[in-house]
Amino acid sequence: MKPTTRIQKEVVALSAKLRPITKAQRTWAFRHCFGHYVVAMKSGMNTCMECGHSWKSENQLADIVINKATCPKCGMELKVIQSLKMAFQESAYFAIVTTIRGWQVVRIYKLRMNLKKGYKAEYHCTEVVQHWLNAQGDHLVMARIRPMNHYNDSWCLDSNMEIRHSKWYHEISPHEVYPRYSVLPEIKRNGFKGEYHDISPYRLFFLILTYDKAETLLKSGQYSLLRWLAEVGRNMDRYWRATCICIRNGYIIPNGSLWIDYIDMLTRIGKDTHNPKFVCPKDLKKAHDKAEVQLRRQRERESDEQLRQKAREEESLFKSIKGRFFGIAFTDGTIQVHVLESVYEHLTEGKALHHCVFTNKYYRSENSLILSARIDGRRIETIEVSLITMKVVQSRGLQNQTTEYHDRIVKLVESNMRLIQQRMTA
Numbered sequence: 047m048k049p050t051t052r053i054q055k056e057v058v059a060l061s062a063k064l065r066p067i068t069k070a071q072r073t074w075a076f077r078h079c080f081g082h083y084v085v086a087m088k089s090g091m092n093t094c095m096e097c098g099h100s101w102k103s104e105n106q107l108a109d110i111v112i113n114k115a116t117c118p119k120c121g122m123e124l125k126v127i128q129s130l131k132m133a134f135q136e137s138a139y140f141a142i143v144t145t146i147r148g149w150q151v152v153r154i155y156k157l158r159m160n161l162k163k164g165y166k167a168e169y170h171c172t173e174v175v176q177h178w179l180n181a182q183g184d185h186l187v188m189a190r191i192r193p194m195n196h197y198n199d200s201w202c203l204d205s206n207m208e209i210r211h212s213k214w215y216h217e218i219s220p221h222e223v224y225p226r227y228s229v230l231p232e233i234k235r236n237g238f239k240g241e242y243h244d245i246s247p248y249r250l251f252f253l254i255l256t257y258d259k260a261e262t263l264l265k266s267g268q269y270s271l272l273r274w275l276a277e278v279g280r281n282m283d284r285y286w287r288a289t290c291i292c293i294r295n296g297y298i299i300p301n302g303s304l305w306i307d308y309i310d311m312l313t314r315i316g317k318d319t320h321n322p323k324f325v326c327p328k329d330l331k332k333a334h335d336k337a338e339v340q341l342r343r344q345r346e347r348e349s350d351e352q353l354r355q356k357a358r359e360e361e362s363l364f365k366s367i368k369g370r371f372f373g374i375a376f377t378d379g380t381i382q383v384h385v386l387e388s389v390y391e392h393l394t395e396g397k398a399l400h401h402c403v404f405t406n407k408y409y410r411s412e413n414s415l416i417l418s419a420r421i422d423g424r425r426i427e428t429i430e431v432s433l434i435t436m437k438v439v440q441s442r443g444l445q446n447q448t449t450e451y452h453d454r455i456v457k458l459v460e461s462n463m464r465l466i467q468q469r470m471t472a
Contacts, residue, residue: 047209054209057178057186060146061207067155067171071142071224076169079138079221080159084115084124085131095134095161096122134161137199140171141220143227143247150230152177152248154218156201172203175216177248181232183256187212214434214470219246237264245276249435259286266293274302279413279434285309288325297326303430303440304334310406311337315344335445341405342397357389364389364409370469371415376462381426381455383419383462392416398425400445414439415466419455427455433470436463 049055083095086103092115093100099119115124135158142153154175160168176188189210191202210216229238229251236254243250243264253260253275259282263272271289275282282289288309292299299305308330309319315337317324327333345353365372368385375384386392389409395418396404408416408430417429419441427443438456443449 047211049209053184054186057149057188058209060149061176061178061188064144064146064151064153064176067142067173072169072171074224075140075155075157075171075222076159079140079157080136082122082124083127083134083161084117085163086115086126086128088128092126093163094120094122094124095163096120096124096167098163098165100164132163135159138222139218139220141223141247143223143229145228145230148180148230150179150233150251152179152246152251154220156203172201173207174201174203175218176207177216179230179248179251179255181230181255183252185212185252187216189216192216214436215467217246217249217435219435219437223247236261243269243273245273246435249276257282259289262293263289268293268299268302271299271302271305274306274439277432277435277437277439278303278411279432280411288319291320291322291325295322295326297322300330304330304446307402307406308334308337311341311402314405315340331446338400338402338405338446341402342400345405353393354390357393360389360409367412368409368415371466374417374465374469376458376465378454378458381419381421381451381458383417383429383455383458386416386418391418395425395428399428399443401428401442403428417459419451419458421451426451429455429459431459431463431466433466436467 049058085093085095087093090102091100092103094117097117097120099117101118103115113126115126116122117124137159138157140155140157142155144151144153153173154177156172156174158170160170174190174192178186178188187210188207190207191205192215193200193202223242227240232255233251238250238254250264253272254264260272260275263269263275268289285306308327309325311334312319312324317337319325324333368387371385372387373385375382377383386395386409389404392404392409395416396402403416408414413433415431415433417431418425419427419429426449427441429441430439431437432439438459441448441452441455441459443452
């Protein structure tokens with residue numbers, strides 16, 4: 047896109063003056079963003095996938111048990127894998143945080159690793175996105191073209207870095223951030239001390255520059271609640287007085303999304319959310335489950351017909367918000383996952399698993415999508431996906447517990463996230 051405003055022209059001119067990535071930065075990124083492997087054969091021969099060197103192990107069984115080995119040629123610490131594959135490929139994202147003339151710049155690089163048995167590993171590094179922020183909260187994106195096809199992680203790497211309209215797919219959470227960084231004085235003033243707390247650098251900087259409550263959360267150590275704010279993007283105003291009570295009492299919220307659910311339920315069952323006894327529970331999970339039981343009993347006192355009527359009244363609003371996602375379903379052969387397609391489905395899901403997906407009106411949230419994971423028709427876990435970060439915010443089974451299938455469910459949803467992304471760009 048051709049720059050037209052003064053700020054856009056300034057950013058384009060400054061982008062051309064940024065230093066290219068250094069050899070040290072590339073080496074660090076390749077070392078920390080990828081796994082490094084040695085392929086162990088039954089014959090006792092080992093092949094380093096970094097330098098291609100092969101050697102016979104004196105005690106291969108011990109190497110396999112501890113899952114580590116060292117290449118005698120290049121000295122690389124390697125993870126032992128047993129495979130007949132001859133080639134491997136991996137990709138990752140890496141970020142460099144820097145400044146130039148009053149602008150905070152987060153530079154995102156696409157990394158690719160190609161491994162072939164008997165050959166030296168090949169690494170490739172291409173800058174794909176630049177996030178530009180200033181102290182006033184102005185935000186611009188310089189990026190390459192990212193086509194939205196069936197392979198959602200594709201980039202036109204030969205396209206130019208140009209000013210682009212900021213889209214959700216530009217907000218990439220890098221696998222690693224280079225440890226040497228430069229930040230604006232305003233970002234340091236607002237609480238940043240070098241830790242990102244599992245939040246992408248751009249999202250963290252943008253929040254603490256533009257939202258005073260995010261600054262307070264960072265300075266007070268409420269990192270879990272700050273992560274929730276970054277992932278879900280909901281307004282903190284309705285929870286702020288309870289949050290301030292936690293801060294004054296030195297209570298660190300251990301799980302942001304669970305605590306928000308808990309405060310919502312306390313409000314609905316008429317508890318005093320200005321009382322530290324309620325908002326600062328010693329055991330958040332236990333207090334959440336207790337409040338959920340109380341709220342469910344309160345709801346159960348209403349007739350089923352009233353609930354169904356309420357669901358019918360909300361149906362048109364729900365369809366207008368989430369209708370474009372209807373029909374999304376996928377499976378790994380055992381676990382079937384599909385989008386909940388009515389308010390009544392939220393009601394039955396919450397009743398079956400005894401959690402708050404209906405009582406906390408998740409069907410009204412424009413920034414999240416609810417899916418159900420089942421095995422042979424039996425509900426296993428309910429999944430919330432953030433439509434801002436395209437990540438799984440939470441996945442909970444019976445009484446908000448995680449099940450033995452939890453990691454498998456999260457991995458299955460994340461591997462099929464492109465189905466949701468395609469509906470958003472349709």
